[in-house]
Amino acid sequence: MTHKGKRVTEESSTHDALQSEPTKRRNAFLDWLLVLSEISQAAEGAALLTPERREFLRRAKVASELAAQARRDRLESGSTTALALDLFRQSIYWALRAQGPPNGQTSVEAVWSESQDAVLASVKAGEGELAELTSIFRSTFIELAERSPERQRALAKLCSRSSARLIVSAQKPLWRLEWARMKRVVRVLLVVLPTPLLILATLWWQNRDLARGMPWHTSSVEMECHPDRSECGGNPTNILFHTKLENSPWFEYDFGSPLQFSSVTIRNRTDYRPDLAVPLVVEASDDRKTYRELARRREVFLTWHPHFATQRARYLRVRALSKTYLHLEAIKVQP
Helix, strand or coil, X not given: CHHHHHHHHHHHHHHHHHHHHHHHHXXXXXXXXXXXXXXXXXXXXXHCCXXXXXXXXXXXXXXXXXXXXHHHCEECCEECHHXXXXXXXXXXXXXXXXCCCCCCCCCHHHHHHHCCHHHHHCXXXXXXXXXXXXXXXXXXXXXXXXXXXXXXXXXXXXXXXXHHHHHHHHHHHHHHHHHHHHHHHHHHHHHHCHHHHHHHHHHHHHHXXXXXXXXXEECCCCXXXXXXXXXXXXXXXXXXXXXXXXXXXXXXXXXEEEEEEEEEEEEECCCCCXXXXXXXXXXXXXXXXXXXXXXXXXXXXXXXXXXXXXXXXXXXXXXXXXXXXXXXXXXXXXX
8 A cells, every 4th residue: 555655656746757858858948048047146246335435436436537637647837746656555445445345444444455356356456556555545645645656656557557446346336236127128129029120021022023124014904093093994903904805815024134033923913804814824034935834823812922033034924824814913023
Protein backbone atom coordinates (compact mmCIF):
# COMPACT_ATOMS: atom_id res chain seq x y z
CA MET A 1 0.00 0.00 0.00
CA THR A 2 2.82 2.33 0.92
CA HIS A 3 4.76 1.39 -2.21
CA LYS A 4 1.74 2.12 -4.42
CA GLY A 5 1.20 5.46 -2.74
CA LYS A 6 4.86 6.31 -3.29
CA ARG A 7 4.59 5.45 -7.01
CA VAL A 8 1.51 7.65 -7.39
CA THR A 9 3.33 10.52 -5.69
CA GLU A 10 6.34 10.14 -8.01
CA GLU A 11 4.11 10.06 -11.09
CA SER A 12 2.29 13.14 -9.86
CA SER A 13 5.57 14.95 -9.32
CA THR A 14 6.74 14.00 -12.80
CA HIS A 15 3.46 15.21 -14.27
CA ASP A 16 3.77 18.52 -12.39
CA ALA A 17 7.33 18.93 -13.63
CA LEU A 18 6.28 18.33 -17.20
CA GLN A 19 3.35 20.65 -16.85
CA SER A 20 5.60 23.40 -15.50
CA GLU A 21 7.97 23.41 -18.49
CA PRO A 22 5.71 25.57 -20.73
CA THR A 23 5.15 27.88 -17.77
CA LYS A 24 8.90 28.14 -17.19
CA ARG A 25 9.52 28.94 -20.83
CA ARG A 26 6.74 31.51 -20.82
CA ASN A 27 8.08 33.12 -17.66
CA ALA A 28 11.61 33.15 -19.08
CA PHE A 29 10.34 34.89 -22.22
CA LEU A 30 8.42 37.47 -20.19
CA ASP A 31 11.48 38.05 -18.03
CA TRP A 32 13.57 38.64 -21.16
CA LEU A 33 10.93 40.79 -22.88
CA LEU A 34 10.15 42.98 -19.88
CA VAL A 35 13.71 42.86 -18.47
CA LEU A 36 12.18 42.00 -15.09
CA SER A 37 15.25 40.59 -13.33
CA GLU A 38 17.59 43.30 -14.58
CA ILE A 39 15.18 46.09 -13.67
CA SER A 40 14.65 44.58 -10.23
CA GLN A 41 18.38 44.38 -9.55
CA ALA A 42 18.97 47.87 -10.94
CA ALA A 43 16.13 49.26 -8.82
CA GLU A 44 17.74 47.79 -5.71
CA GLY A 45 21.01 49.51 -6.59
CA ALA A 46 19.29 52.81 -7.35
CA ALA A 47 17.44 52.64 -4.02
CA LEU A 48 20.82 52.88 -2.25
CA LEU A 49 21.16 56.35 -3.72
CA THR A 50 18.96 57.94 -1.06
CA PRO A 51 17.66 61.53 -1.33
CA GLU A 52 20.57 62.65 0.85
CA ARG A 53 23.10 60.96 -1.41
CA ARG A 54 21.43 62.41 -4.49
CA GLU A 55 21.85 65.85 -2.97
CA PHE A 56 25.54 65.10 -2.39
CA LEU A 57 25.81 64.04 -6.04
CA ARG A 58 24.14 67.28 -7.15
CA ARG A 59 26.66 69.31 -5.12
CA ALA A 60 29.51 67.32 -6.67
CA LYS A 61 28.28 68.20 -10.16
CA VAL A 62 27.84 71.89 -9.34
CA ALA A 63 31.33 72.13 -7.84
CA SER A 64 32.82 70.31 -10.84
CA GLU A 65 31.08 72.64 -13.32
CA LEU A 66 32.21 75.75 -11.45
CA ALA A 67 35.75 74.35 -11.21
CA ALA A 68 35.88 73.66 -14.94
CA GLN A 69 34.72 77.21 -15.65
CA ALA A 70 37.25 78.71 -13.24
CA ARG A 71 39.98 76.59 -14.79
CA ARG A 72 39.18 77.92 -18.27
CA ASP A 73 38.70 81.58 -17.38
CA ARG A 74 41.25 84.15 -16.31
CA LEU A 75 39.99 87.18 -14.42
CA GLU A 76 41.46 90.68 -14.49
CA SER A 77 42.83 90.04 -10.99
CA GLY A 78 44.82 87.03 -12.13
CA SER A 79 44.78 83.22 -12.38
CA THR A 80 41.83 81.21 -11.02
CA THR A 81 43.64 77.85 -11.05
CA ALA A 82 43.91 77.67 -7.24
CA LEU A 83 40.19 78.32 -6.92
CA ALA A 84 39.46 75.66 -9.55
CA LEU A 85 41.67 73.21 -7.65
CA ASP A 86 39.77 73.77 -4.42
CA LEU A 87 36.42 73.45 -6.21
CA PHE A 88 37.51 70.15 -7.78
CA ARG A 89 38.46 68.98 -4.29
CA GLN A 90 34.97 69.89 -3.07
CA SER A 91 33.46 68.00 -6.00
CA ILE A 92 35.49 64.89 -5.10
CA TYR A 93 34.40 65.23 -1.47
CA TRP A 94 30.69 65.34 -2.34
CA ALA A 95 31.03 62.50 -4.87
CA LEU A 96 32.62 60.37 -2.14
CA ARG A 97 29.86 61.29 0.31
CA ALA A 98 27.30 60.18 -2.30
CA GLN A 99 28.83 56.69 -2.23
CA GLY A 100 30.04 56.44 1.36
CA PRO A 101 28.39 55.09 4.51
CA PRO A 102 25.39 57.17 5.64
CA ASN A 103 26.72 57.86 9.14
CA GLY A 104 30.45 58.16 8.48
CA GLN A 105 32.85 60.98 9.23
CA THR A 106 32.19 64.27 7.45
CA SER A 107 35.54 66.06 7.57
CA VAL A 108 37.36 66.38 4.25
CA GLU A 109 40.37 64.30 5.25
CA ALA A 110 38.28 61.67 7.03
CA VAL A 111 35.95 61.17 4.05
CA TRP A 112 38.95 60.59 1.81
CA SER A 113 40.70 58.28 4.28
CA GLU A 114 37.61 56.19 5.04
CA SER A 115 36.36 55.81 1.45
CA GLN A 116 36.01 52.23 0.30
CA ASP A 117 38.67 50.77 -1.93
CA ALA A 118 36.06 49.95 -4.58
CA VAL A 119 35.04 53.61 -4.74
CA LEU A 120 38.61 54.87 -4.90
CA ALA A 121 39.33 52.31 -7.62
CA SER A 122 36.98 54.24 -9.90
CA VAL A 123 39.49 57.11 -9.81
CA LYS A 124 41.90 54.82 -11.72
CA ALA A 125 44.91 56.61 -10.30
CA GLY A 126 48.33 55.16 -9.70
CA GLU A 127 50.05 55.05 -6.33
CA GLY A 128 51.74 58.38 -6.94
CA GLU A 129 48.49 60.09 -7.96
CA LEU A 130 46.62 58.66 -4.97
CA ALA A 131 49.36 60.04 -2.75
CA GLU A 132 48.96 63.46 -4.36
CA LEU A 133 45.19 63.34 -3.89
CA THR A 134 45.72 62.42 -0.23
CA SER A 135 48.01 65.42 0.12
CA ILE A 136 45.39 67.68 -1.46
CA PHE A 137 42.71 66.48 0.97
CA ARG A 138 45.03 67.16 3.89
CA SER A 139 45.75 70.69 2.70
CA THR A 140 43.78 73.84 3.37
CA PHE A 141 42.67 76.14 0.59
CA ILE A 142 45.40 78.51 1.83
CA GLU A 143 48.10 75.89 1.28
CA LEU A 144 46.71 75.06 -2.19
CA ALA A 145 46.82 78.76 -3.14
CA GLU A 146 50.48 79.02 -2.13
CA ARG A 147 51.66 76.29 -4.48
CA SER A 148 53.41 77.25 -7.69
CA PRO A 149 51.25 77.95 -10.77
CA GLU A 150 52.70 74.89 -12.56
CA ARG A 151 51.93 72.69 -9.54
CA GLN A 152 48.41 74.09 -9.28
CA ARG A 153 47.72 73.34 -12.94
CA ALA A 154 49.00 69.76 -12.62
CA LEU A 155 46.95 69.10 -9.49
CA ALA A 156 43.84 70.75 -11.01
CA LYS A 157 44.13 68.41 -14.00
CA LEU A 158 44.43 65.40 -11.70
CA CYS A 159 41.46 66.50 -9.57
CA SER A 160 39.35 67.26 -12.64
CA ARG A 161 39.86 63.73 -13.94
CA SER A 162 39.23 62.17 -10.53
CA SER A 163 36.09 64.23 -9.94
CA ALA A 164 34.59 63.23 -13.30
CA ARG A 165 35.25 59.53 -12.67
CA LEU A 166 33.80 59.60 -9.17
CA ILE A 167 30.66 61.37 -10.38
CA VAL A 168 30.23 58.71 -13.09
CA SER A 169 30.74 55.99 -10.47
CA ALA A 170 28.10 57.56 -8.20
CA GLN A 171 25.58 57.84 -11.05
CA LYS A 172 25.98 54.29 -12.34
CA PRO A 173 23.09 52.83 -10.26
CA LEU A 174 20.71 55.38 -11.81
CA TRP A 175 22.09 54.79 -15.29
CA ARG A 176 21.72 51.02 -14.92
CA LEU A 177 18.05 51.45 -14.02
CA GLU A 178 17.41 53.84 -16.91
CA TRP A 179 19.26 51.54 -19.31
CA ALA A 180 17.23 48.52 -18.17
CA ARG A 181 14.00 50.46 -18.66
CA MET A 182 15.14 51.54 -22.11
CA LYS A 183 15.89 47.92 -23.00
CA ARG A 184 12.33 47.00 -21.98
CA VAL A 185 10.88 49.66 -24.29
CA VAL A 186 13.09 48.59 -27.21
CA ARG A 187 12.34 44.88 -26.78
CA VAL A 188 8.59 45.42 -26.52
CA LEU A 189 8.68 47.60 -29.63
CA LEU A 190 10.72 44.99 -31.49
CA VAL A 191 8.11 42.37 -30.64
CA VAL A 192 5.00 44.52 -31.17
CA LEU A 193 5.95 46.74 -34.12
CA PRO A 194 7.05 44.17 -36.75
CA THR A 195 3.49 42.88 -37.23
CA PRO A 196 1.86 46.20 -38.24
CA LEU A 197 5.04 47.23 -40.07
CA LEU A 198 5.00 43.98 -42.01
CA ILE A 199 1.34 44.50 -42.86
CA LEU A 200 2.00 48.07 -44.00
CA ALA A 201 5.03 47.00 -46.03
CA THR A 202 3.01 44.23 -47.68
CA LEU A 203 0.14 46.59 -48.50
CA TRP A 204 2.57 49.16 -49.85
CA TRP A 205 4.29 46.54 -51.99
CA GLN A 206 1.02 45.19 -53.32
CA ASN A 207 -0.31 48.68 -54.09
CA ARG A 208 2.93 49.79 -55.76
CA ASP A 209 2.22 49.96 -59.48
CA LEU A 210 5.05 50.24 -62.00
CA ALA A 211 2.47 50.63 -64.77
CA ARG A 212 0.82 53.70 -63.26
CA GLY A 213 0.50 56.31 -66.01
CA MET A 214 1.81 53.93 -68.70
CA PRO A 215 -0.04 53.85 -72.09
CA TRP A 216 -2.25 50.88 -72.79
CA HIS A 217 -4.63 49.62 -75.44
CA THR A 218 -7.04 46.75 -75.99
CA SER A 219 -7.89 44.38 -78.82
CA SER A 220 -11.19 46.20 -79.34
CA VAL A 221 -13.47 48.75 -77.70
CA GLU A 222 -17.12 47.94 -77.02
CA MET A 223 -17.70 51.13 -75.02
CA GLU A 224 -15.67 53.96 -73.45
CA CYS A 225 -14.99 53.57 -69.74
CA HIS A 226 -14.30 56.23 -67.11
CA PRO A 227 -13.19 54.44 -63.91
CA ASP A 228 -12.49 57.78 -62.20
CA ARG A 229 -16.24 58.43 -62.46
CA SER A 230 -17.20 54.76 -61.89
CA GLU A 231 -18.97 54.70 -65.26
CA CYS A 232 -18.63 52.83 -68.55
CA GLY A 233 -20.99 53.25 -71.52
CA GLY A 234 -23.41 55.11 -69.27
CA ASN A 235 -23.54 52.23 -66.79
CA PRO A 236 -22.38 52.50 -63.15
CA THR A 237 -19.30 50.27 -62.86
CA ASN A 238 -15.62 50.42 -61.88
CA ILE A 239 -14.19 48.59 -64.89
CA LEU A 240 -11.14 50.04 -66.63
CA PHE A 241 -12.06 48.90 -70.18
CA HIS A 242 -14.60 46.81 -72.09
CA THR A 243 -13.76 44.87 -75.27
CA LYS A 244 -16.14 43.56 -77.87
CA LEU A 245 -17.25 39.93 -77.96
CA GLU A 246 -14.37 38.28 -79.79
CA ASN A 247 -11.87 35.43 -79.72
CA SER A 248 -9.05 35.98 -77.20
CA PRO A 249 -9.67 39.62 -76.31
CA TRP A 250 -6.71 41.29 -74.61
CA PHE A 251 -5.40 44.28 -72.68
CA GLU A 252 -1.77 45.41 -73.14
CA TYR A 253 0.67 47.84 -71.48
CA ASP A 254 3.46 49.47 -73.48
CA PHE A 255 6.20 50.51 -71.05
CA GLY A 256 8.12 52.34 -73.78
CA SER A 257 11.34 50.50 -72.92
CA PRO A 258 12.15 47.20 -71.19
CA LEU A 259 10.87 47.17 -67.60
CA GLN A 260 11.74 44.69 -64.84
CA PHE A 261 8.85 43.10 -62.92
CA SER A 262 7.99 39.84 -61.15
CA SER A 263 4.27 39.95 -60.34
CA VAL A 264 0.97 41.52 -61.32
CA THR A 265 -2.30 42.15 -59.54
CA ILE A 266 -5.45 41.74 -61.60
CA ARG A 267 -8.82 42.78 -60.22
CA ASN A 268 -11.72 41.21 -62.07
CA ARG A 269 -15.06 42.86 -62.68
CA THR A 270 -16.89 42.60 -59.38
CA ASP A 271 -20.39 43.72 -60.40
CA TYR A 272 -21.08 41.38 -63.31
CA ARG A 273 -20.03 37.97 -64.67
CA PRO A 274 -16.46 37.53 -63.37
CA ASP A 275 -16.49 34.14 -65.11
CA LEU A 276 -16.14 35.86 -68.49
CA ALA A 277 -12.46 36.57 -67.73
CA VAL A 278 -11.33 32.95 -67.45
CA PRO A 279 -9.30 31.20 -68.60
CA LEU A 280 -6.84 34.12 -68.50
CA VAL A 281 -3.12 34.32 -69.24
CA VAL A 282 -0.44 36.91 -68.51
CA GLU A 283 2.11 37.32 -71.28
CA ALA A 284 5.23 39.40 -71.96
CA SER A 285 6.89 40.46 -75.17
CA ASP A 286 9.83 42.52 -76.38
CA ASP A 287 8.58 43.14 -79.94
CA ARG A 288 4.77 42.58 -79.89
CA LYS A 289 5.28 39.61 -82.21
CA THR A 290 6.47 36.85 -79.95
CA TYR A 291 4.90 36.47 -76.50
CA ARG A 292 5.90 34.25 -73.61
CA GLU A 293 3.35 33.06 -71.08
CA LEU A 294 4.06 34.03 -67.47
CA ALA A 295 0.94 32.83 -65.63
CA ARG A 296 -2.44 31.22 -66.28
CA ARG A 297 -5.72 31.22 -64.35
CA ARG A 298 -8.60 28.81 -64.97
CA GLU A 299 -10.72 29.36 -61.84
CA VAL A 300 -13.05 32.33 -61.44
CA PHE A 301 -11.49 35.04 -59.29
CA LEU A 302 -12.06 38.54 -58.00
CA THR A 303 -8.38 39.36 -57.39
CA TRP A 304 -5.50 37.38 -58.85
CA HIS A 305 -1.92 38.05 -57.83
CA PRO A 306 0.41 35.75 -59.80
CA HIS A 307 4.16 35.68 -59.12
CA PHE A 308 6.75 34.52 -61.60
CA ALA A 309 10.47 34.70 -62.34
CA THR A 310 11.63 38.28 -62.73
CA GLN A 311 10.99 39.46 -66.27
CA ARG A 312 12.42 42.27 -68.35
CA ALA A 313 10.09 43.22 -71.17
CA ARG A 314 8.56 46.22 -72.92
CA TYR A 315 5.05 44.81 -73.31
CA LEU A 316 2.76 43.09 -70.80
CA ARG A 317 -0.48 41.55 -72.03
CA VAL A 318 -3.48 40.00 -70.26
CA ARG A 319 -5.48 37.78 -72.63
CA ALA A 320 -8.65 35.72 -72.32
CA LEU A 321 -8.49 32.25 -73.93
CA SER A 322 -12.04 32.04 -75.25
CA LYS A 323 -14.62 33.95 -77.27
CA THR A 324 -15.80 36.43 -74.68
CA TYR A 325 -15.99 39.98 -73.48
CA LEU A 326 -12.99 41.10 -71.44
CA HIS A 327 -13.59 43.75 -68.82
CA LEU A 328 -11.37 44.15 -65.76
CA GLU A 329 -11.20 46.76 -63.04
CA ALA A 330 -7.41 47.03 -62.64
CA ILE A 331 -4.10 45.55 -63.81
CA LYS A 332 -1.13 46.55 -61.63
CA VAL A 333 2.50 45.60 -62.16
CA GLN A 334 4.88 45.07 -59.24
CA PRO A 335 8.70 44.79 -59.13
